[in-house]
Amino acid sequence: MGTDAALEFRIPSDVQQIEGIVERVVHRCAEHRFAARQLSLNVPVALTEALSNAILRGNGDDVSRHVRVRAEVTDGELVLEVEDEGTGFDLEACTEDPTIPENLEREDGRGLFLMQRLMDRVERYRNGGNIVRLTLHRR
Amino acid sequence: MSLHVSRHGDVVIIEVEGQLIVGNRQELKQQVLDETERGARKILVDFGRAGYIDSSGLGVLVSLAKRLRELGGDLRLANLNDDLQTLFELTKLDALFQIADSREHALESF
Numbered sequence: 001m002g003t004d005a006a007l008e009f010r011i012p013s014d015v016q017q018i019e020g021i022v023e024r025v026v027h028r029c030a031e032h033r034f035a036a037r038q039l040s041l042n043v044p045v046a047l048t049e050a051l052s053n054a055i056l057r058g059n060g061d062d063v064s065r066h067v068r069v070r071a072e073v074t075d076g077e078l079v080l081e082v083e084d085e086g087t088g089f090d091l092e093a094c095t096e097d098p099t100i101p102e103n104l105e106r107e108d109g110r111g112l113f114l115m116q117r118l119m120d121r122v123e124r125y126r127n128g129g130n131i132v133r134l135t136l137h138r139r
Numbered sequence: 140m141s142l143h144v145s146r147h148g149d150v151v152i153i154e155v156e157g158q159l160i161v162g163n164r165q166e167l168k169q170q171v172l173d174e175t176e177r178g179a180r181k182i183l184v185d186f187g188r189a190g191y192i193d194s195s196g197l198g199v200l201v202s203l204a205k206r207l208r209e210l211g212g213d214l215r216l217a218n219l220n221d222d223l224q225t226l227f228e229l230t231k232l233d234a235l236f237q238i239a240d241s242r243e244h245a246l247e248s249f
Binding site: 003111 | 150158160161162180191192193194196197198199201202205213221222225226231232234235
């Protein structure tokens with residue numbers, strides 16, 4: 001299949017937008033024959049976490065702010081970029097391990113952890129807005 | 140996501156159909172809290188027809204389980220598929236919840 005044109009979206013900061021984006025990206029990955037588990041677990045959960053962070057943390061749940069999503073899918077990998085308009089949240093600061101006993105009963109604190117466990121690479125940088133880049137190699 | 144509520148004796152069974160994620164977790168939270176207001180102390184969440192769960196969904200389950208324990212009750216889970224089981228294992232939440240492989244086994248355990 002090679003490479004299609006990247007999927008690009010610009011959505012308002014509304015968590016109800018997340019499922020539709022996830023569905024489109026998963027569909028594109030399915031066309032490139034990603035493994036079933038990547039389609040049902042890795043991609044939807046990690047992308048949902050990234051979008052949720054961008055909407056709620058990055059953009060402060062302000063519907064007037066937007067999130068840009070870019071998904072480039074090849075036969076070898078998926079590269080997702082999720083960009084918000086906020087002033088930046090420090091991914092590295094969110095490093096408390098949610099699996100240690102004293103954190104297990106916390107309601108929050110698992111989003112970044114899941115992104116890191118489900119994706120092969122999680123990076124953050126700024127280019128105008130705050131961008132989180134997720135990479136997953138096709139299995 | 141939709142929720143289907145039924146009862147088996149004093150156990151309230153809430154079946155989740157679809158994704159349990161940031162945009163809809165409040166529905167599950169409200170449903171469980173409403174049931175506890177009506178006196179329910181044993182809640183079984185059945186994921187047999189669920190899709191994926193995100194960290195918000197996991198978080199709401201954690202807070203609801205804590206609430207049920209404070210009331211002297213319990214919240215248990217059933218019918219996690221392999222993906223959901225993986226999420227619970229990754230986050231070590233399989234140590235926090237009683238998870239049954241079927242609704243029947245879950246009901247027997249209460």
